[in-house]
Amino acid sequence: MKQVIAFIIALLCALCALAQTEAPDSISTHELQEIVIQAPKVIRKADMDVYHPSKSAVENSKNGMQLLRNIMIPTLTVNDALGSISAAGQSVQVRINGRLATIEQVKALLPETIKRVEWIDNPGLRYNGANYVLNVIVANPTLGGSLMLQAKPALNQKWGYYQGDAKLNIGRAQWSVGGYFKLTDEIKAHREYEETFTYPNGTSLTRKETPLGGEIDNSQGAAWITYNYIKPDTTIFYVSLQANRNFSDKWQFNGLLNLSNGDDDIDLMDSSGRIGTTPSFSAYLEQHFAHKQTLVVDFSASMYAGHSYSDYVEKYPGSTHLINDIHTYIKDRNQAYGLEANYIKQWRASRFTAGVSYTANRNRSTYENLDGAVFHQRQDKAYFFAEYFHRINNVTLTGGIGAQYTSFLFKETNQGSHSWNLRPQAIATYSPHRNHQLRLSFTSWQSAPSLAETNIAPQQLDGFQWRIGNPNLKTSSSYMLSLRYSYNLPRISGSFGVRGFTSPNAITPYLYWDKDRLITSYENSKGLQNISFWFAPQIEAIPSWLVISGTIQYRAERMKGNTYKLYNHCWSGDVSAMVTHWGFTLGFQYVRAQRDLWGEKISWGEDISVIDLSYNWKNWEFSGGMILPFGKYDQGSRSLSKWNTNEMHMRLDMRMPYISISYNLQWGRQKRGAHKKINAEASVDTSTAGGR
Template sequence: MRSTIIKKIMTAVFALMLPAVALAQESTDTIATQELQEIVIQAPKVVRKSDMDVFYPSVSAIEHSKNGLQMLKNLMIPTLTVNEALSSVTSSGQSVQVRINGREASLDQVRNLLPETIKRVEWIDNPGLRYKGANAVLNFIVINPSAGGSLMTQAMPALNCSWGQYNAGLKLNNGRSQFGMSANFKLTNKVEMHREYHEVFTYPDGQTLTRTETPTRGYMDATFGGLQLDYSYIKPDTTVLWVAVHGYKEWPETSLYEGLLSLSNSPDAILLHDYNSKKGFTPSFQAYLEQHFGRGQLIAIDFNGSLYNGRTTHNYNERNAATENQLTDVNTRIRDCNQAYGIEANYIKNWKNSRLTAGVSYTANRNRSTYENLGGAIFHQSQDKVYFFGEYFQRIKNVTLTAGLGAQYTSFLFKETDQGNSSWNLRPQFTATYRLNESSQFRLNFTTWQSAPTLAQTNVAPQQIDGFQWLVGNPHLKTSSSYMLTLRYNFTFPKVMGTFGIRAFTSPDAITPCFEWSEDRLIKSYENSRGLKNLSFYLSPQVEIIPEWLNVSGTIQYRAEQMRGRDYRLRNHDWSGDVTAMLQHWDFTLTAQYQRAQRDLWGESITWGESLSILALSYEWSKWEFTAGAICPFTKYDRGSKSLNKYNTNSTHIRLDMAPMPFIQVRYNIQWGHQKRGASKIVNADANVDQSSAGSR
């Protein structure tokens, strides 16, 4: 009898949950706030679906969050690393595409989300064809106020240097319409850093030259800001309209490294000055329309256009320390005026246990680069991409299958030299999911994608890097293809949940740098290599040590890879990972985080991102949150690269002189109004504008 009652109660609970889990089936704009709160409380923390994992924020996660990014960190999703201080979200060392109600978004837009409006987070670690090669996708399902509005502010300055992050977001609602304005500003002004650099040149005749750089001074500037105005209109289950204008301003993003250079073939010391700068402004416009029809059909169309006007500068010189004579003087100045336009249309047909998706997209880039150091020489490059795809999803009891095929046409052309290339590439995709029981799920995924050559890789204008090295692009590059096979085991137990995965990856014609001597110059260019292969094993658990108090999550990964090029074969073995511990009690939250960046082999170089640690203590009071913390309180900051080329071996480490970097953070949120469904954007046209890159060491 008792078992029957429990089953009836559980059936009623799941019946109440269905409206929140399937937003597309809502028929009204307004939903009672109390009902939503009950759903959040009763919903499981994670629901393993066939094509995604759905995370529901707990009451404590909402109470201890002041914005969307902080909420994401508090969810502690396995394999996901959220670094609030440095505004980054990665999964097993790979980038993650972020979306809000299906619409591709930036981390600044996620930061401007109110935690109370986030009803669930969809984690898609096997994205389908319409995501165009994304490693993983995070989709925030948000319900916005229908009357009144909300205001969010945040300030996060460092205490010992000119570094900080500042954000504000305002939303005003009236019936089916919402008006929004958001702004973000990131300050990095003369933050002291230095470079540890050592290199060995090997000439064709076997002679070698060793150069060691002893740092004397260095700093980094990286100040940028953005402003967005947007409007959305929603008629539930019928029409969605969303338009936005956005402006992104990049003040000179600079790096300066000065040092004393010693050479193995000379007793003279050399004063080195290496300066890089990039600045520009990028306005953009986006428009989205979604129209529903009968029998589970809909059409979604998205347009995106952006412009970029900016400058890239590289100044490098060497002087004899004793005589002050100039030995090398490099001065590269490039002015860009580039455009990008994209449009995409998708058709989706839903049945009870299946779904068909078909789509087409077109992207155009028109680039104009003026080399001021070459007497104003102008280079025009055009790039065009056309992409078609079809994908079918079928659920059969405990098994779900997804299969699709895409085809991409890519072409690029330099007007001045009439050089370029074009190609057709196929993009198959397949996913099979088997649910053993409520605690265990297996998922097999095969996916492919293409990478077109960039403007910097194909531009034939020669750029001098230093006294030995030059950079010249290759206009004959072909679009490369990548293939990835992943097997995952997802587990959910009372105190532990997570993922164990095996990933195999290959890119048989990857676009990588290549080097050759031309007289006394070492020329860097690019080639379609003989391929990269790697195999990764990773474990990402989340452990609830003390319920609602202490949680620990992290990822540990082993990676073995092999890279082959024109005349080399290289191997790399690497351990990487991260761990985050969060202790929450009363209104305090103590967070400790350590991250060891993944070492990636690409071409003849191994590169790694930021390895660091963070410690922060937060206190909440009413609508305020106050945080004090430090970046790198336990470890050294490190990012860099290592070249393994037979002509030039070198290693670079970028260090933060201000570590540990203490900071404070103040957040304030206020909101008013009832709850309704927010705009849901299903497709996103690609219109990423290109930028030139001045050669640098």
């Protein structure tokens, strides 16, 4: 891997040198009669980077996701084949015209209607703790409609993605109806797993699992209908109704356990999954008043009805006698409601924003394996904030303060907690030139304990491992200080910087022995600290033909629990290349996932590669590609606990060739979508069963 990273660095440096010897052509020119207007590809603003899609990027895209991929924003990883967006190994909050959006809603956007993309790598208080924010601005004319269809099946697996969306514009209103289905069924998988248990008396037992096969299911879908009403500069109203269905979310691994104490080998089957439906409703109102004042109100609600389960079976080969036969079955009937209101006042060089939000979660879990025992949990969060932004020549300053109140309670035991937490923020930006920017920022946010972390119902994981939640957990606070330098040079742009993070009372899992049972529970630890250095360039290696983008990041971190102190350091990154000409687009992407230390475990996501070739013809796009053309799929973890050390690698048969057909039909002029500035949070909780 070090050789691959070294090669990427050498390649990017060579291309940088090449780019600087060529004539500048990163400026797009638009002619209007006798006036020539020039605008940079990326505009560095005090609180965001603004990207305007090029003509070729629009022409070679058939949906919003493909356009985001073709823009190739440095540090941003857009995987259209797998339907994911991330940045430097962290999640990205996606918005459309300011309102929170799903990947499927991004895919339903017409590329021609996307006017600009706002990349916010240091979100303010009103984004409520997001790592990054990607805001797609859609501004369309007022009449017409559109129909968008896409099918992307794999050729050798039961895997595929299918979506349709139709929009109809009537005067100031727009109706939209659509749906998607993602198929992942019986994908072959296996697990490489070895663990050592150390007992309090110093003795130990090692179990090595020889994989005997397995499979992964993850089929899901959704349907939605939305309504927009826009009276320019006066009123915006938006309402949506959506239903999500998790048809089958299951993984199963079979293996042969070899024990270090000399006992006979053991056959095992380890399986868990979840099935459920989540209907949701959202309503939004934005009202503009005189003197550049705006009041925005958002309401959302969601419900979840479903179940999660886990099955763990051990037996001797060739025998029908079961050594362990463990089954967990949890029915959830959970609800979530959110309400948020913001007041915004703007002046020529400044902006003031104040807001309040309230979120309520009401959870009801029935444990069928515990004779139908019922547990009720209620959680309430209230958040208040005020933020002021001011520009003075080349310097802009942003300061704000927020306060969050969190309370949760288990009805059956009357156990729970409540707390107040402050959330300060400050950002200073210096832009001596439109092509250079230096930003220093300090942000903070809170993380409330989840249903799984606080639920006191005991769950058995295998022959002697159990999981029990902790109802006495407190809301944790996180703080981040970052320094970033961004640049635009002829045919090269990007950023590099350093980021420091601390969470002094992070909620993390920990292990302890209770007689002959090894318990996994949760605690407010003594803190996680890390520091990251990153470099993210984008290079137009061959004008109008070849663009290369990449990110390389080094991260060092320390985790302290009440009984341990652990360290971790790792390299991670990604590289993308795109060749575009004659209507063809050839894309390549490789991602090495970030290795994260959390509690007593290091975990990593997908190491993945994708190659894709597409051709655009009129309203059609035809493409084919392969997921994981080289390398080996790896997703896993490594436990560093003194009571249980283990390493797990999940391997999937992901070397999948696929084809894709997209069709876009447009008529008349397209209605502008609602520009939603805020979102009331109403994320419904779900239980988790199993989890060896």
